[in-house]
Amino acid sequence: MKLTGIIAYPITPFTTDNNQPDLEKLGQSLELLLQHGCDAIAPLGSTGESAYLSFSEWKKVAQHSVQVVANRVPVIIGISELTTEQAINKARFAAQIGADAIMVIPVSYWKLTDDEIFGYYEAIAATVSLPIMIYNNPATSGVDMSPELIVKMFKEIPNITMVKESTGDIQRMHKIHQLSAGELPFYNGSNPLALEALCAGASGWCTAAPNLLETLPKELYTLIKANDLQSAKDCFYRQLPVLSFIVAGGLPKTIKAGLALKGLQVGEPRKPLTAANEKDKATLAKLLSI
Amino acid sequence: MKLTGIIAYPITPFTTDNNQPDLEKLGQSLELLLQHGCDAIAPLGSTGESAYLSFSEWKKVAQHSVQVVANRVPVIIGISELTTEQAINKARFAAQIGADAIMVIPVSYWKLTDDEIFGYYEAIAATVSLPIMIYNNPATSGVDMSPELIVKMFKEIPNITMVKESTGDIQRMHKIHQLSAGELPFYNGSNPLALEALCAGASGWCTAAPNLLETLPKELYTLIKANDLQSAKDCFYRQLPVLSFIVAGGLPKTIKAGLALKGLQVGEPRKPLTAANEKDKATLAKLLSI
Amino acid sequence: MKLTGIIAYPITPFTTDNNQPDLEKLGQSLELLLQHGCDAIAPLGSTGESAYLSFSEWKKVAQHSVQVVANRVPVIIGISELTTEQAINKARFAAQIGADAIMVIPVSYWKLTDDEIFGYYEAIAATVSLPIMIYNNPATSGVDMSPELIVKMFKEIPNITMVKESTGDIQRMHKIHQLSAGELPFYNGSNPLALEALCAGASGWCTAAPNLLETLPKELYTLIKANDLQSAKDCFYRQLPVLSFIVAGGLPKTIKAGLALKGLQVGEPRKPLTAANEKDKATLAKLLSI
Amino acid sequence: MKLTGIIAYPITPFTTDNNQPDLEKLGQSLELLLQHGCDAIAPLGSTGESAYLSFSEWKKVAQHSVQVVANRVPVIIGISELTTEQAINKARFAAQIGADAIMVIPVSYWKLTDDEIFGYYEAIAATVSLPIMIYNNPATSGVDMSPELIVKMFKEIPNITMVKESTGDIQRMHKIHQLSAGELPFYNGSNPLALEALCAGASGWCTAAPNLLETLPKELYTLIKANDLQSAKDCFYRQLPVLSFIVAGGLPKTIKAGLALKGLQVGEPRKPLTAANEKDKATLAKLLSI
Numbered sequence A, B, C, D: 001m002k003l004t005g006i007i008a009y010p011i012t013p014f015t016t017d018n019n020q021p022d023l024e025k026l027g028q029s030l031e032l033l034l035q036h037g038c039d040a041i042a043p044l045g046s047t048g049e050s051a052y053l054s055f056s057e058w059k060k061v062a063q064h065s066v067q068v069v070a071n072r073v074p075v076i077i078g079i080s081e082l083t084t085e086q087a088i089n090k091a092r093f094a095a096q097i098g099a100d101a102i103m104v105i106p107v108s109y110w111k112l113t114d115d116e117i118f119g120y121y122e123a124i125a126a127t128v129s130l131p132i133m134i135y136n137n138p139a140t141s142g143v144d145m146s147p148e149l150i151v152k153m154f155k156e157i158p159n160i161t162m163v164k165e166s167t168g169d170i171q172r173m174h175k176i177h178q179l180s181a182g183e184l185p186f187y188n189g190s191n192p193l194a195l196e197a198l199c200a201g202a203s204g205w206c207t208a209a210p211n212l213l214e215t216l217p218k219e220l221y222t223l224i225k226a227n228d229l230q231s232a233k234d235c236f237y238r239q240l241p242v243l244s245f246i247v248a249g250g251l252p253k254t255i256k257a258g259l260a261l262k263g264l265q266v267g268e269p270r271k272p273l274t275a276a277n278e279k280d281k282a283t284l285a286k287l288l289s290i
Helices: A023-035 A055-069 A084-096 A114-127 A147-156 A170-179 A191-199 A216-225 A229-249 A251-261 A278-287 B023-035 B055-069 B084-096 B114-125 B147-156 B170-179 B191-199 B216-225 B229-249 B251-261 B278-287 C023-035 C055-069 C084-096 C114-125 C147-156 C170-179 C191-199 C216-225 C229-249 C251-261 C278-287 D023-035 D055-069 D084-096 D114-127 D147-156 D170-179 D191-199 D216-225 D229-249 D251-261 D278-287
Strands: A005-008 A076-081 A101-106 A132-136 A160-165 A186-188 A204-207 B005-008 B076-081 B101-106 B132-136 B160-165 B186-188 B204-207 C005-008 C076-081 C101-106 C132-136 C160-165 C186-188 C204-207 D005-008 D076-081 D101-106 D132-136 D160-165 D186-188 D204-207
Touching: A005 A216, A023 A055, A055 A076, A055 A084, A076 A084, A076 A132, A084 A101, A084 A114, A101 A114, A114 A132, A114 A147, A132 A147, A147 A160, A147 A170, A160 A170, A170 A186, A170 A191, A170 D191, A170 D229, A186 A191, A191 A204, A191 A216, A191 A229, A191 D170, A191 D191, A191 D229, A204 A216, A216 A229, A229 A251, A229 A278, A229 D170, A229 D229, A251 A278, B005 B216, B023 B055, B055 B076, B055 B084, B076 B084, B076 B132, B084 B101, B084 B114, B101 B114, B114 B132, B114 B147, B132 B147, B147 B160, B147 B170, B160 B170, B170 B186, B170 B191, B170 C191, B170 C229, B186 B191, B191 B204, B191 B216, B191 B229, B191 C170, B191 C191, B204 B216, B216 B229, B229 B251, B229 B278, B229 C170, B229 C191, B229 C229, B251 B278, C005 C216, C023 C055, C055 C076, C055 C084, C076 C084, C076 C132, C084 C101, C084 C114, C101 C114, C114 C132, C114 C147, C132 C147, C147 C160, C147 C170, C160 C170, C170 C186, C170 C191, C186 C191, C191 C204, C191 C216, C191 C229, C204 C216, C216 C229, C229 C251, C229 C278, C251 C278, D005 D216, D023 D055, D055 D076, D055 D084, D076 D084, D076 D132, D084 D101, D084 D114, D101 D114, D114 D132, D114 D147, D132 D147, D147 D160, D147 D170, D160 D170, D170 D186, D170 D191, D186 D191, D191 D204, D191 D216, D191 D229, D204 D216, D216 D229, D229 D251, D229 D278, D251 D278
Parallel strands: A005 A204, A076 A101, A101 A132, A132 A160, A160 A186, A186 A204, B005 B204, B076 B101, B101 B132, B132 B160, B160 B186, B186 B204, C005 C204, C076 C101, C101 C132, C132 C160, C160 C186, C186 C204, D005 D204, D076 D101, D101 D132, D132 D160, D160 D186, D186 D204
Antiparallel strands: none
16 A cells, blocks of 8 residues: 555534434545545544544544445544553454544553554554555644654564654654665654655645635646746745634644534544634634635 | 642553553552552552553543552552543543542643633533542653643532643742742652752642652651651752652653562563663662662 | 841942942941841842943942842852852952852853753852852743752862752752752742741742831741741742732842832832832832832 | 755864863854755754853854855844843844844743743744844753744744744744744744744755854755655655764754764863763764765
């Protein structure tokens, strides 16, 4: 699997009456992402409130996503677990239902040493043959993986084949490029860094933005691939206000609000997270010109 | 309930063969804490690997702890949950089994606004009549609660009655004292700050140290209450090397290693956490003069 | 010289017409500090706008301060210079005029390595026989000296005999105490940490607070020495609102405003620093109950 | 003046015997920068140890630089002063000797409020008619200017016409672009960010790298202007190891070492700064393939 382009992150819709995963709405949101030209779908990421779901809910969302996408593009299932054991349970399930890859982030309570992080990935990788994307996002997970550690795991653990870097620090991408001699594909996970990450050689952009910006993220990627920097820059600055807004407000909250504004009611984030307030909705409506 | 003194944090022992909670060892470790003169017991805190247990494991540990302590001192059950719903489930269970209080920390994946944190505590407090201790420890939970927010919750939510401050920033304690006009009891949750927190008016010290230092933490508290600063200072510096060591190495890992050195085999922390390595065990043995 | 107690920091008064050092007012402000029971005087510290003076101005203020104090208490002259050469020039001058000690802080533009900092102090110490107080205050100087480096310099450079720690991190003081086996006297340079630093064994408190709080800082020190923690705590909390205010607002600005409120017109800080605004003056007046 | 391209930063050579500015060597180093195709010369920046010179030394270096460059490209004189008065003195001198612009950074001891920073720039700008480049580099100066403040000064102070952003945070550049609707030209001052800053619309790159990398920085700029992103990326990664090295080691130290390796002996940085050690020189020699 050589993954490139836009890897899109769906939200997990909840029913409005009892806050349960709404599979019908999930299917609709996945169809929209495919219509917007996304190159892969990554359910149950940070945007998908993966960490807030029970295991049985998580399994339902994973399975339904694979079925709806139906091999039209690759599906990468997100796993964010505190214990190695539960991460393995999810990895096995992802393999069983025919996911194309898993994206794994080691959530922390107690800080993990590099050896503990290595052991976490090694144990998961030993269990499944799926390609694994390392996901580094210390702001949510509390675990920060250095480029050195990431490249070491890429070199020593066979099915680790990609990394999603979400710190927003472009120097991390430079370092990954240098340490792996360009061999480890890296993906941008920080929306307001999309232009620069792609300029610096990112293989793709992992983003929830297509939920709201539709084909614009894909256009940016295409312009970069066409070596047209000037048009890419214009395309990026056009979408930057929305990118900044959804990051500042939190993705589940703002993407769900934006989808509702666009006509797809996907419920509220799960408590203690709350829905966007009226002021934020108004700002977002203006940014989306609705 | 007017809680003062040493609130002791037991580890959660695991069986060595299959890494399951070992209730017999748990009982033994609780008896030791009581022998060391601790004024309250707080199972299922950070030290107790609360966040790494399944709900059914968590319930077993909570229930057994209450039974073993058997009202000899108050029992405060720790709750660290990502979703409001699951925090409520645990609060209800704590009430059912006769816990004296709960200590609640809002774990985060997506950052929480002050309103979301307030809503989290408010919902839990509306469900049980137990006294609630706010637990602020951003290093583990990813949520940082300001003194302003903490005092606001104390004033507006009836059964919030205490706060455990673990940032290690003495100015937070000063601020809580000032904002609440001395009405909100605060407890020190940063081991190397014990002397100063008690000097600044902390009602007690929440600590796993008595597992290894036995009666020394209680002696420090007693000296402060006796207004004997000079002896308290000496008592503190005597235990500081061990306090620094267990904090730097992570409490479950170092306390479990230390208990083993003292003859109580309580197993390893749960993966991805690992046991202390030989070098750390040797250092700890020397610090404990064993 | 065994320095203990309150080391008081005068401001450098400026004339109101042309913003030049006003030696008469300087003399008056020094007399007030002596009346308030201060145990030593430290002109040309951060409070004294040392870094903002020309060399000739700096010399006038240093010389006049020594003359006014006239051996009633020790005088410690502050030196904060970017180049080693100019620091040496000032150290020599301090020795010539009969200062009792110098307090030295290595200001940075380019970050200094530990070896460069060591070389800076070593070169100064080789030039004068005065006792030298290391002054660590990264918030103003841009240089952060670890306890390890500080204790190393104390051990290896003969006339380094004291350290003023202003990071506000009590753990630094613990570390200095431990690494030097209690041999290196440390002084608190963070006003809102005064109670705890003294409880932890600080030899004294370096502070501009006596300019406004008069004898209160000395009372705190005396109560600690009398082993009366409870009264010390009350005394500290009484002065904490003023301590927090002067630190938050910047010492030259707030101390000068406070002295004016008390009747001693000492001019404005030097540009780009500005005088306290009306709102801050009103707050300060209320805090000082004037 | 519409400044674009590579703004090159010379070091200030010192004589090896007595560490005084060496004007002859300065002239030689300026000629080399011009030979490497630099579009402007900026003496007395951070690289030029501006902050470590006496006023008379500073004047000599400024004057000689203007004379040597002799209008072949614009000369931008760096000013980094603690007091407004001395910054004005330098600005006046720069105007007298025929500099084309000044680059001003407000060095701090006491933190400055936004109003104080505004006042600092306003006072300087009122004194000279030269175009002023705001220079934001909190790591050296201790003053951090937000994009909001920078754009406000650009809008309200007539001769502020450019900004050099050295935080290394690409989001600051995005914000400046957005807040000024593309009107305020920004220049990259963080070497390892050169590719991305130029992709994001930077008008130029302020850098000491041409001292060692000769024409490579200019090539990168030219490729970007030619809209050839792929070649620009390759060009950037080729020079990145050197860029990272000189930033990590400090510019005066590493650039002086590199020039010596290339045959131009320019002395050591001024104390407390020290010369590069043998290990660093060997690494640099290897990176420069000498």
